[in-house]
Amino acid sequence: MPTNRRWLCVPLLLSTALVAHAVVPAALPASVESTAPAANVQTPQAAWATMTPQLKRELRARYAAWQALPEGERQRIAQAAAALAAMSATQRDALQAHFQGMDQMHRDGWLLGPRLGAFYAKLQPLLGYLPAEQREPMLALLHQLDAAQLEQLSLISQRTPPQERAALREQLLALAPAQRAAWLQQNVAR
Structure with a gap:
């Protein structure tokens, strides 16, 4: 190798x-x-x-x-x-x-598996402080996203100010799966 x-x-x-x-x-x-x-x-x-x-x-x-x-x-x-x-x-x-x-944060991110672990450092601003009730739904949502969508969410995560992250997570979790791709594209373009 x-x-x-x-x-x-x-x-x-x-x-x-x-x-x-x-x-x-x-x-x-x-x-x-x-x-x-x-x-x-x-x-x-x-x-x-x-x-x-x-x-x-x-x-x-x-x-x-x-x-x-x-x-x-x-x-x-x-x-x-x-x-x-x-x-x-x-x-x-x-x-x-x-x-x-x-860094310990990056090592812990790999516990999400190889696919999400590769994106964890970029997603950490959005996911680092998830309320307990959002953890399972958010992980399920992340596992449904493809690599391009995870990359888009990474950009959104890094651009979102800390005080707006909770609202962003709630908005994302409230979306129907069919609406996520359009939502991600719209929020990346902002």
Whole structure:
């Protein structure tokens, strides 16, 4: 894989690894694995019992993010997990270091899956502070948009002043799916 493509895959591959920790009970975080003696293999239940509340919350959030993904996104993540597993330890370490060097906001955005994760940094102004009651409807709406529409929404998100974002989200959520394309075009043109 060419170097420039490899770096573009970093978030997808590493978000896959992060989601895998939440989905595959045997895949324990390094902090848990390193606390267990090599001769004494812990069961997933025993490892869970030794985790901090913060780590448990993080794993639950990853698992919830995984459950919220459409099946196609889960398949893409499974393929990325296979690609990550096939890499050498040196390559995985380099990718991990690159991913850990990213801002936490960007890393968290990849929990939305590879398609939305690629747009998250641009959508973050609009989505970063969603009220709880808007989270599920907004994620469902975003999964229905194609790449061109996500790009349009990204532009709208970045142009909208903070004090107008709540109204914009409400307006977008109130639209019928058939009206979204025209609404996006109209708001991009402003």
